[in-house]
Amino acid sequence: MATIVLAHGAWSAAWAWKKMRPLLAAAGHEFFSPTYTGLGERSHLANHEVDLTTHINDVAAVLDCEDLKDVTLIGHSYGGMVATGVTDKARRRVARVIYLDAFVPRDGESLFDLVGPQAAETMRGKAMGEGAGWRIPPSTMPPDTAPQDVTWATPRRRSQPIRTFEQKLRLASREPPPPRAYIYAKRSGPGDVFRQFADRAKGEAGWKCYEIDASHNPHITCPQDLMALLGKIMAET
Template identity: 25%
Template sequence: MTAFVLVPGTHTGGWIWEDVAARLRESGAQAYPATLTGLGDRRHLAGPGTDLETHIEDLVQLIDHVDAPEVVIAGHGGGIVAALGAAGRRPERIARIVYVDTPVAQDGDPALALVPDRTLRERLTQSAGASGGDRRVSAPLLDEWHRFGSVAGVPVEALARLDLLSAPQPPATLTQPFRLPETLAGLPTTGVLCTANGSSIAMLQAVVGFGDPRFQALTDPRVGFFELDTGHWPMLSCPDELADVLLRAAAGEGHRLTATVDEKPAHLRPFLLDVPERPRERVGRVDLHLPDGDGPWPAVVLVHGGPVPADARPTPRDWPTLVGYARYVAGLGAVGGTVDHRLHDLSDYGRAAEDVAEAVELVRSDPRVDGERVALWYFSGGGLLSADLLPAPPPWLRCLAATYPVLAPLPNWGLADSRFRPAHMVRGAGQLPIVLTRVGLERPEIAATVEEFLTAAEDCGANVEVIDVPLGHHAFETIDHTEQAREAVERAVRSVLGHLRD
């Protein structure tokens, strides 16, 4: 008989797992929702010395008293840190560790590092630092729970109960650095990804394809993944489905990511059009693909997505998609500029925006470029960078294009209060021509941001042309070598260049 130890996240207690535990027990499994010291109905037990070590010991004691040969320990949100600590103390008892919509904890990080929203994380950090003696870190207000993760799918009454039963957190349980036990190596793990919160198997596979060594461990056959079409609180929004996933994880099921050792990852496969090479000049982070003749020519600056690991090779300006578009526009009489901006992490959007702005000025100042006729073309996660130009488009910006873009921060990206929200900023775009290429097989979490953008654009009368690729995937230019995909690229390029020549 499998036993499940269910570890709650920050400010919550075992009560949050009640429905999931009931369904696990109905299936014949044992279920032990844990309430850690200082939380839930054990909030009165905390003292000045309550820290992460206290919570780890809580779980060790629980595991020791479970009368079952195998224990699956599941951690939600910040609770995964204590779960990992306990599993490292009792590895011989652990059959599997399940991450329920939580990132992988890094050695030396405190539980607070797993809070995605930067504003909330900073506030909690300050509150914890100022908490002397027995003072606690207050739980979020009712309208702030989404900062821990999307509340999509959570019934109103369940959200109200979350707010009612949440407890102030002992500060040291959030700030004490966590040392990843070596004894965890080799233990099977499962990730439960909540797509409405911004996570998906496809997204992880794409990250693995970049070759970042930090993520290669995710291709281990002992690591499996499941998706749930809900927000960050699946134990409240879909307890039946979560219980089923936990049972299947215990049985060793789950999607396996594939390493890309024997084949080129999707972003390095050939461009769907056979575009002749053009003269190319490299200046700093920018490559200029040049037309025939003397100019001055209009220019299209192509902005890649990401985040892309800093040591990824080749860098984005040498990727077939960007090179393909740059050569294509150069062959039609416009400079194609590709730029390596430094979006290496979700916290890098500000720096990446500065890089793009510098690249645009470099292109505009080139004597072969007509600096008053420029288009910017954003791809994938680079779409958020368009927010800087939408509220008050400069006169030299004749067109803004976006292809399979992310147009609002995903809930678990921690950018809720940032300026990088094109779906909000489009209300200031006026009649700036916007050419948006939308793929029909988009990842749901990204498709939702596109629809949010288009709804806002329609409400304010923005000048948006949508080019649909009904059977296209994200990054379709190197994946879908179909006539439909080729026509979409050709139409988008003609449209952008047409606005530059008007």
């Protein structure tokens, strides 16, 4: 049994893990899935000042207020930025971190740094054209997403405050990181930015690396397979 806390992806929210909740509960895990400020059911709080620190504080506050210990922290996609910051801020509460097809920043890096200048410029342009300069419209869902899942997810996705991608992460803790695992989604599309983090993890101490035969959102497209893999990882780390 584990206490699991989610740092979800961009444009997303707790709702996106709806298929995973009964699976996690059936396995006896306690699952917390806080939604970031400005997204999902908290989209009414969106404003141009919301940044990466805001989202780190959103998740860290759950660990603190719920007095959670020995936490398995899952960071999906952009959530890897958040999970890294939460681990730094609340190191003694985190037992392990699982990066699910996620960004793994080093100190001083932003998401825009990690996706590269061309992708960053494209998103800035969309924010200027469609989001009053500070809201980045949702990206396209993976092509193998079932039509009914696209219909379900699309109206729930929200624009991402641009400062969450612009702000550079600043790490302060001098404690070593907890055990970390990386799950690489093998059905990557054009412009895959996550292979670099899987490859880097393979060459660094303190990591275990895994793959899943899925596209970027296995919590939506193949929840049973993801559940099985998460169980394996938690047994091995």
